[in-house]
Amino acid sequence: xxxxxxxxxxxxxxxxxxxxxxxxxSSHKNVKKSEIIxxxxxxxxxxxxxxxxxxxxxxxxxxxxxxxxxxxxVLLAVKPNxxxxxxxxxxxxILRDTIIISIAAGIKIKKLSACLPANQPxxxxxxxxxxxxxxxxxxxxxxxxxxxxxxxxxxxIFKSVxxxxxxxxxxxxxxxxxxxxxxxxxxxxIELLIKSGEKLGLNKKISEELVLETALGTIYLLxxxxxxxxxLRATVTSPxxxxxxxxxxxxxxxxxxxxxxxxKAAKNRAAQLSK
Numbered sequence: 001x002x003x004x005x006x007x008x009x010x011x012x013x014x015x016x017x018x019x020x021x022x023x024x025x026s027s028h029k030n031v032k033k034s035e036i037i038x039x040x041x042x043x044x045x046x047x048x049x050x051x052x053x054x055x056x057x058x059x060x061x062x063x064x065x066x067x068x069x070x071x072x073x074v075l076l077a078v079k080p081n082x083x084x085x086x087x088x089x090x091x092x093x094i095l096r097d098t099i100i101i102s103i104a105a106g107i108k109i110k111k112l113s114a115c116l117p118a119n120q121p122x123x124x125x126x127x128x129x130x131x132x133x134x135x136x137x138x139x140x141x142x143x144x145x146x147x148x149x150x151x152x153x154x155x156x157i158f159k160s161v162x163x164x165x166x167x168x169x170x171x172x173x174x175x176x177x178x179x180x181x182x183x184x185x186x187x188x189x190i191e192l193l194i195k196s197g198e199k200l201g202l203n204k205k206i207s208e209e210l211v212l213e214t215a216l217g218t219i220y221l222l223x224x225x226x227x228x229x230x231x232l233r234a235t236v237t238s239p240x241x242x243x244x245x246x247x248x249x250x251x252x253x254x255x256x257x258x259x260x261x262x263x264k265a266a267k268n269r270a271a272q273l274s275k
Contacts, residue, residue: 008067009022014040018075033053083111101123105176109122123154140154
């Protein structure tokens with residue numbers, strides 16, 4: 001489906017994620033850069049987007065007035081605190097069959113629809129930071145007003161920056177805790193391994209290289225072999241060996257419960273923020 005033929009995608013918010021999505025779409029030839037328009041309030045980001053061949057306006061009214069073609073989708077890539085004001089401005093300027101796509105963390109479809117015309121098609125997405133390099137994981141949910149072709153459009157947009165899956169919105173607090181916050185957990189583990197290498201005698205550069213390449217190789221191996229993480233771990237863990245010695249310490253310190261409680265805390269916080 002050529003979702004952008006003679007139409008435009010409006011991205012409200014030209015920060016890292018909005019820019020990454022635009023670049024992902026244009027690099028995958030889903031749309032041309034000329035078929036994407038941005039609104040952005042920060043002068044330095046306006047200059048950056050313009051320099052990278054994206055038509056950019058300082059407000060929604062100006063963007064839509066200058067766009068003589070139909071806007072088939074509006075992507076909300078602003079901070080959650082800014083959503084209400086953005087929707088207030090957007091409400092009087094969009095067609096009722098234009099799909100609104102929100103990546104604002106913690107903002108439920110019910111809240112979005114309360115600020116929009118009745119029966120507006122809405123998609124809510126939980127992407128994560130690796131979308132910025134085309135290796136993200138985006139979880140998608142839709143309200144009942146989204147058509148089959150609009151669903152296909154949304155999936156295609158987010159497949160341009162990684163992988164996608166569709167889940168009920170009831171799962172989104174947990175999704176936020178797993179894939180949304182997940183990159184920070186992995187970074188924390190990597191950070192601790194690098195520091196351990198340094199404390200035990202490696203210089204920082206060597207420790208970083210060993211840890212980062214090991215992490216990258218392990219993920220690649222898991223994605224390209226038939227083994228589960230548990231099974232792959234077992235292949236590295238020889239009885240009475242070095243790996244087992246480390247794992248026994250982790251298990252004694254109850255790592256399993258520490259990780260579980262951390263994810264649970266993130267899920268509970270996501271639920272609080274979405275109220």
